[in-house]
Amino acid sequence: MKKKILEIKDLYVEYITEDGIVHAVNGLNLELEKGQTLGLVGETGAGKTTTVLSIMKLLPEQIGRITKGTILLDGNNITDLRETEMQKLRGNAVSMIFQDPMTSLNPVLSVGDQIAEVLELHQAELGKKRIDERVDEILDMVGLQKERKVEYPHQFSGGMKQRIVIAMALACEPKLLLADEPTTALDVTIQAQVLEMMNRLKDTFSTSMMLITHDLGVVAQTCDSVAIMYAGRVIEQGTLKDIYTAGRHHPYTIGLFNSIPDLTKDTKRLSPIKGLMPDPINLPNGCAFHPRCPECLDVCRYEMPEESCYGTHKIRCHLYK
Amino acid sequence: MKADVNILRKTKVKRRGQLRSIWNRYKRNKLAMVGLFLMALLVFFSLSAHFIVDYDKAIHQNMQERFQEPSLKHIFGTDQYGRDIFARIIHGAKISIFMGLFNVAIALTIGSIIGSVAGYYGGYIDGIVMRIMDVFLAIPQTLLAISIVAVLGQGVINLMIALIISAIPKFARIVRSAILTVRGQEYIEAARAYGTNDMRIIFKHVMPNAIGPIIVQATLDMAFAILSIASLSFLGLGISPPTPEWGSMLSEGKTYMRDYSYLVVFPGIAIVITVLALNLIGDGLRDALDPRLRN
Amino acid sequence: MSVPLLETKGLKKYFKTKNGFLHAVDDINIKIDEGNTLGVVGESGCGKSTLGRTILRLIEPTEGEVSFNGKNIIEYNRKSMVAIREKMQIIFQDPYASLNPRMTVGEIIAEPLYVCKITKGKKETNNRVRSLMETVGLAERYENAYPHELDGGRRQRIGIARALSVNPKFIVCDEPVSALDVSIQAQILNLMMDLQEEQKLTYLFITHDLSVVKHISDEIAVMYLGKCVEKAPSKELYSNPKHPYTQALLSAIPIPKLDQGKIVNIIKGEVLSPINPAPGCRFAPRCPYINKDCTVAEPPLCEINENHFVLCTLY
Numbered sequence: 001m002k003k004k005i006l007e008i009k010d011l012y013v014e015y016i017t018e019d020g021i022v023h024a025v026n027g028l029n030l031e032l033e034k035g036q037t038l039g040l041v042g043e044t045g046a047g048k049t050t051t052v053l054s055i056m057k058l059l060p061e062q063i064g065r066i067t068k069g070t071i072l073l074d075g076n077n078i079t080d081l082r083e084t085e086m087q088k089l090r091g092n093a094v095s096m097i098f099q100d101p102m103t104s105l106n107p108v109l110s111v112g113d114q115i116a117e118v119l120e121l122h123q124a125e126l127g128k129k130r131i132d133e134r135v136d137e138i139l140d141m142v143g144l145q146k147e148r149k150v151e152y153p154h155q156f157s158g159g160m161k162q163r164i165v166i167a168m169a170l171a172c173e174p175k176l177l178l179a180d181e182p183t184t185a186l187d188v189t190i191q192a193q194v195l196e197m198m199n200r201l202k203d204t205f206s207t208s209m210m211l212i213t214h215d216l217g218v219v220a221q222t223c224d225s226v227a228i229m230y231a232g233r234v235i236e237q238g239t240l241k242d243i244y245t246a247g248r249h250h251p252y253t254i255g256l257f258n259s260i261p262d263l264t265k266d267t268k269r270l271s272p273i274k275g276l277m278p279d280p281i282n283l284p285n286g287c288a289f290h291p292r293c294p295e296c297l298d299v300c301r302y303e304m305p306e307e308s309c310y311g312t313h314k315i316r317c318h319l320y321k
Numbered sequence: 322m323k324a325d326v327n328i329l330r331k332t333k334v335k336r337r338g339q340l341r342s343i344w345n346r347y348k349r350n351k352l353a354m355v356g357l358f359l360m361a362l363l364v365f366f367s368l369s370a371h372f373i374v375d376y377d378k379a380i381h382q383n384m385q386e387r388f389q390e391p392s393l394k395h396i397f398g399t400d401q402y403g404r405d406i407f408a409r410i411i412h413g414a415k416i417s418i419f420m421g422l423f424n425v426a427i428a429l430t431i432g433s434i435i436g437s438v439a440g441y442y443g444g445y446i447d448g449i450v451m452r453i454m455d456v457f458l459a460i461p462q463t464l465l466a467i468s469i470v471a472v473l474g475q476g477v478i479n480l481m482i483a484l485i486i487s488a489i490p491k492f493a494r495i496v497r498s499a500i501l502t503v504r505g506q507e508y509i510e511a512a513r514a515y516g517t518n519d520m521r522i523i524f525k526h527v528m529p530n531a532i533g534p535i536i537v538q539a540t541l542d543m544a545f546a547i548l549s550i551a552s553l554s555f556l557g558l559g560i561s562p563p564t565p566e567w568g569s570m571l572s573e574g575k576t577y578m579r580d581y582s583y584l585v586v587f588p589g590i591a592i593v594i595t596v597l598a599l600n601l602i603g604d605g606l607r608d609a610l611d612p613r614l615r616n
Numbered sequence: 617m618s619v620p621l622l623e624t625k626g627l628k629k630y631f632k633t634k635n636g637f638l639h640a641v642d643d644i645n646i647k648i649d650e651g652n653t654l655g656v657v658g659e660s661g662c663g664k665s666t667l668g669r670t671i672l673r674l675i676e677p678t679e680g681e682v683s684f685n686g687k688n689i690i691e692y693n694r695k696s697m698v699a700i701r702e703k704m705q706i707i708f709q710d711p712y713a714s715l716n717p718r719m720t721v722g723e724i725i726a727e728p729l730y731v732c733k734i735t736k737g738k739k740e741t742n743n744r745v746r747s748l749m750e751t752v753g754l755a756e757r758y759e760n761a762y763p764h765e766l767d768g769g770r771r772q773r774i775g776i777a778r779a780l781s782v783n784p785k786f787i788v789c790d791e792p793v794s795a796l797d798v799s800i801q802a803q804i805l806n807l808m809m810d811l812q813e814e815q816k817l818t819y820l821f822i823t824h825d826l827s828v829v830k831h832i833s834d835e836i837a838v839m840y841l842g843k844c845v846e847k848a849p850s851k852e853l854y855s856n857p858k859h860p861y862t863q864a865l866l867s868a869i870p871i872p873k874l875d876q877g878k879i880v881n882i883i884k885g886e887v888l889s890p891i892n893p894a895p896g897c898r899f900a901p902r903c904p905y906i907n908k909d910c911t912v913a914e915p916p917l918c919e920i921n922e923n924h925f926v927l928c929t930l931y
């Protein structure tokens with residue numbers, strides 16, 4: 001059996017707000033093998049970011065907390081790790097690309113300095129001159145001219161800032177990379193370039209990756225397995241083939257695929273899944289998807305479906321037993 | 322698409338007051354509440370000083386009762402002129418706390434205006450204004466205050482003016498840098514896109530987001546003001562002798578510290594408590610004002 | 617012929633940087649008729665957002681004209697500019713960065729109403745905020761929420777509600793859906809198309825997602841390093857892309873199907889620096905069809921078909 005770099009078992013995370021308790025993650029199970037890439041897909045508000053923040057242990061203090069479950073990183077339980085120990089892991093063992101590139105850059109430091117700072121923190125042995133060269137290399141990798149390293153974040157476009165954030169995360173060559181929607185602001189050609197760069201990283205340093213995205217095309221190109229999240233749970237997971245080939249699927253997955261604008265067809269209106277993500281303060285009973293589900297059964301209204309396994313393919317739906 | 326609306330239509334929403342939710346957030350911070358309690362106590366004492374002990378006791382010299390150790394009659398003891406230290410501390414609170422507050426309020430207002438104009442407009446306005454501020458910053462704050470008092474002449478008002486002028490550059494600098502970090506944000510641009518004027522942008526959009534470091538600086542500066550009043554009084558440039566004031570008590574007591582330590586211990590404690598309370602309040606306020614840290 | 621609602625003539629924006637002038641927007645000429653949508657696509661950093669911002673005069677252009685309803689707004693003074701701002705709005709790319717984190721959803725939407733004096737009194741404002749929230753599909757409960765507590769889709773709805781609050785005629789949509797998942801993306805796009813129909817809105821729709829822009833645009837302009845390299849009606853562009861960059865862009869769209877192969881057609885070669893760019897075609901260093909004319913002078917603009925313009929030496 002292959003070694004697992006990441007294992008999440010029965011994770012529950014909630015946020016405490018003035019309006020009530022937000023149940024962001026509700027019993028999530030995930031596994032990631034070494035050197036593999038997992039695509040995490042799901043509607044906005046499904047709890048994808050919350051999941052990776054829990055792995056990094058960067059949930060907002062006092063507000064967000066893990067109420068149940070364990071997270072194993074490379075076989076070690078990190079659920080109860082103290083902040084000082086966690087700091088040692090961040091960057092080297094596990095690194096994260098944040099979702100909002102604009103807010104994770106320091107507006108008053110030039111981008112070159114910011115990348116250099118990351119390198120100094122994690123690879124101090126390189127020495128000043130070598131670090132300077134590395135900064136140039138890294139910028140080049142993400143398609144930015146190295147002369148522009150003296151400029152400040154506000155002088156770059158949205159996509160460029162996103163590339164800088166990616167560059168910073170890749171700079172320290174982590175064992176596990178958690179990429180939270182890293183390519184949303186990039187056009188297809190640059191996106192292809194960035195994804196290729198990540199793949200290369202995966203090959204050279206056998207980095208494992210968790211790629212959060214809503215672009216099913218990107219998933220098809222880069223991932224080995226896929227997990228689809230809805231309302232804080234994984235409702236379907238499997239290998240790329242399991243998910244992308246026709247057969248048994250969760251109705252939500254089917255809806256997701258139908259919402260993709262199809263270039264080959266000539267329809268004016270798009271066909272999204274009806275309704276919105278349920279209010280996480282007040283989740284519906286039974287299957288959380290039932291109010292929007294076109295194939296809702298009676299049991300769905302009061303009973304949470306169990307996971308049914310078909311080899312590597314797992315689905316959580318009453319339609320399949 | 323309208324599902325979201327329909328499901329939740331039933332739950333009636335009340336508009337929560339801004340102040341109320343700030344208070345709710347503040348309340349949960351225990352240390353900040355301790356700070357607030359201490360401050361309330363100090364303010365209470367200073368406001369009701371006249372009802373607790375006679376002002377006379379604080380200034381009237383009574384040579385028979387010099388250097389009395391703390392006892393039931395004089396709970397904090399008496400000083401070298403036989404004045405009751407408890408009375409002097411209570412009456413001194415008024416001067417120290419209110420002068421401190423007043424100083425910070427004015428310096429903060431003026432400093433913020435200068436700093437926000439410089440930070441928001443940038444360019445040569447920024448250059449000129451901040452270079453002037455730099456000149457002031459280059460002179461140690463206490464020295465600057467001393468020189469101003471020396472020029473204007475002694476007196477409480479002049480002392481305040483001196484302290485305010487010497488505190489303005491620090492505020493201007495902090496406000497400017499705080500504003501620089503939020504100026505480029507997209508929500509500022511959005512506000513400009515619907516025609517918000519500059520004043521409103523600064524006060525409604527920029528300032529609230531830049532307030533954290535400014536509040537911390539304000540509480541620190543208030544502590545500094547209390548200490549400065551003390552040291553200037555000691556140099557004979559501030560509050561004139563019989564008036565009770567913590568700083569001057571401290572410096573007068575210094576001479577006798579070896580034999581009668583309580584002469585400096587009690588005013589010292591009073592200053593420490595005030596400063597501590599202010600810092601706790603400052604930290605709590607900074608967090609309470611940030612809805613992202615809402616709890 | 618009727619006057620287009622929005623027109624730019626020779627619009628240029630150069631940023632001054634430490635190494636020289638950065639040509640972010642370089643001589644852009646576009647026209648949008650009322651009720652239509654012009655899609656702008658292009659590489660990250662090619663100047664799409666800058667174009668949108670200069671049109672709204674959030675950044676002052678270096679040169680050129682922007683006419684709104686036939687009048688050049690670049691010449692407007694402060695006061696007339698404030699008046700016209702109500703008519704032109706913007707929806708930002710990053711739904712988080714564009715919302716003030718210290719204001720609640722209700723306050724964010726009410727702010728333009730107050731500033732532009734659209735509603736009088738608290739009650740009218742509140743009603744209008746509620747109805748706007750309903751228009752964009754936000755539950756009333758969120759009136760008191762802060763942006764950081766919401767997910768991306770709801771945040772973007774706030775941005776849309778804010779833009780709509782002042783009854784604009786023209787909206788610059790700067791990648792409004794790129795941060796959203798496919799299902800919400802489809803909802804928001806449908807919403808925007810509905811609003812366009814109801815309120816006769818005109819959009820300048822900036823995106824890098826070619827599959828999105830096809831659905832919403834009547835015409836599409838492709839930008840590359842500050843230049844508009846190709847402009848054509850939506851259908852025409854997809855069926856008959858002419859410029860090598862457009863072709864590359866179309867072929868790089870990741871397709872959500874298996875067995876498409878993991879290797880995509882990545883454009884090779886160094887990107888030309890936008891700072892003091894060399895003369896000639898800006899795509900030349902990466903172009904597979906490069907010939908000697910390309911690096912000498914600016915390629916001419918040719919009209920291949922009706923309304924289909926290309927900036928390339930090949931034609």
Ligand SMILES: Nc1ncnc2c1ncn2[C@@H]1O[C@H](COP(=O)(O)OP(=O)(O)OP(=O)(O)O)[C@@H](O)[C@H]1O
Nearest residue numbers: 015024044045046047048049050280765766767768
């Ligand atoms: N700081 C917070 N306070 C309160 N609620 C929060 C907070 N952060 C997130 N939430 C809520 O938790 C839920 C899950 O959010 P999360 O950010 O994990 O979603 P996501 O799957 O990453 O969505 P997106 O695709 O939009 O990024 C959402 O309903 C969100 O409103």
Ligand SMILES: Nc1ncnc2c1ncn2[C@@H]1O[C@H](COP(=O)(O)OP(=O)(O)OP(=O)(O)O)[C@@H](O)[C@H]1O
Nearest residue numbers: 155156157158159631640660661662663664665666
């Ligand atoms: N304030 C500024 N100062 C200097 N340069 C700037 C400034 N704003 C933008 N630029 C530069 O102008 C160019 C175009 O930027 P712009 O934001 O318009 O790109 P974009 O097409 O919107 O890209 P994206 O798709 O990544 O958002 C970039 O090279 C950027 O670095």
Ligand SMILES: [Mg+2]
Nearest residue numbers: 048049050099
């Ligand atoms: Mg997220």
Ligand SMILES: [Mg+2]
Nearest residue numbers: 157158664665
């Ligand atoms: Mg942009």
